[in-house]
Amino acid sequence: MSLHIAIDPTESEPGSRLVVCLEGLLNSQGAETAHHYLRILLDQQTKPVHVLLEGSKLTYLNSSGLRTLSQFSRELRKSGKRLALCCASEQLTDLVEVAGLSTLILMYPSVDEARQALVH
Amino acid sequence: MPETRETLTLRNKIAELERLSDFIAEFGDRNGLAQKDVFAFTLSLEELVTNIINYGYRGEGEHPIILTMLVEDGTVCALLEDQAPAFDPFAREEVDITLGVEDRPIGGLGIHLCKKMMDHVSYDHTGGFNRVHLHRMLRGPGTTVAVPDPIDTPLESNPQHHQT
Numbered sequence: 001m002s003l004h005i006a007i008d009p010t011e012s013e014p015g016s017r018l019v020v021c022l023e024g025l026l027n028s029q030g031a032e033t034a035h036h037y038l039r040i041l042l043d044q045q046t047k048p049v050h051v052l053l054e055g056s057k058l059t060y061l062n063s064s065g066l067r068t069l070s071q072f073s074r075e076l077r078k079s080g081k082r083l084a085l086c087c088a089s090e091q092l093t094d095l096v097e098v099a100g101l102s103t104l105i106l107m108y109p110s111v112d113e114a115r116q117a118l119v120h
Numbered sequence: 121m122p123e124t125r126e127t128l129t130l131r132n133k134i135a136e137l138e139r140l141s142d143f144i145a146e147f148g149d150r151n152g153l154a155q156k157d158v159f160a161f162t163l164s165l166e167e168l169v170t171n172i173i174n175y176g177y178r179g180e181g182e183h184p185i186i187l188t189m190l191v192e193d194g195t196v197c198a199l200l201e202d203q204a205p206a207f208d209p210f211a212r213e214e215v216d217i218t219l220g221v222e223d224r225p226i227g228g229l230g231i232h233l234c235k236k237m238m239d240h241v242s243y244d245h246t247g248g249f250n251r252v253h254l255h256r257m258l259r260g261p262g263t264t265v266a267v268p269d270p271i272d273t274p275l276e277s278n279p280q281h282h283q284t
Contacts, residue, residue, distance in 0.1 A: 027137070027166070028134070028137075028170065060159075060162070060163075062163050062166060062167065062230070062233075063167055063229040063230035063233060066229060067229065091155070091156060091159055095163075095233070098233060098236045098237075099229060099232070099233060
């Protein structure tokens with residue numbers, strides 16, 4: 001199984017917050033897919049946006065995936081925006097914590113909670 | 121729990137990672153491991169095998185990477201062997217996760233995660249083989265836990281363990 005990644009147009013608010021659904025494996029192969037997709041997505045924006053990753057169907061995440069998300073988060077932070085991973089399993093949430101990346105990859109139990117936290 | 125030893129031989133190709141994760145999942149099923157234990161070994165062994173393929177063998181030629189796993193006295197043990205130049209993956213300086221997220225180098229994260237996921241890791245170089253040992257105690261309720269000795273399967277003397 002590979003990584004499927006797609007923007008959720010019904011949840012996204014152009015110019016403010018994008019909601020992107022992740023499904024499958026964010027391993028070294030998935031990380032490449034995610035990197036390209038997120039890069040293109042960001043280039044298409046006319047103004048900086050928060051990016052909320054909906055990860056309820058994300059089944060695996062390793063150091064390659066964490067590196068990609070971290071690098072992407074650093075890019076967003078340069079324009080004052082944040083990257084959030086929402087609805088991830090307890091296992092993946094723990095992994096981000098153990099990696100010491102929870103201030104870079106913000107974790108929320110739901111997209112709604114991320115949306116409420118990332119207002120500006 | 122009786123000892124159940126299983127061995128997988130991989131080639132030094134990234135495409136082999138799928139066989140690796142399938143093997144660990146099936147080993148987990150056969151031995152009643154919890155999902156979090158399967159996840160811990162999948163993540164740790166994928167990180168180690170990727171490093172062996174990319175940096176040990178440098179993507180050159182065709183070489184074996186041999187994984188042996190067993191459950192003993194409430195602990196899951198894995199032994200990973202390769203014939204790349206001697207290299208201790210655990211000798212590297214610890215990743216400093218207290219550094220600011222903007223300042224922290226990203227390298228070394230895979231090994232850091234491996235160390236955190238396991239209860240004990242060790243390395244030796246024996247008979248021309250890099251040998252990485254991973255131990256993780258089973259977390260199930262009522263599990264009797266003891267850290268067994270490292271798996272000792274000199275490859276030269278145990279050809280029956282080379283089957284894929």
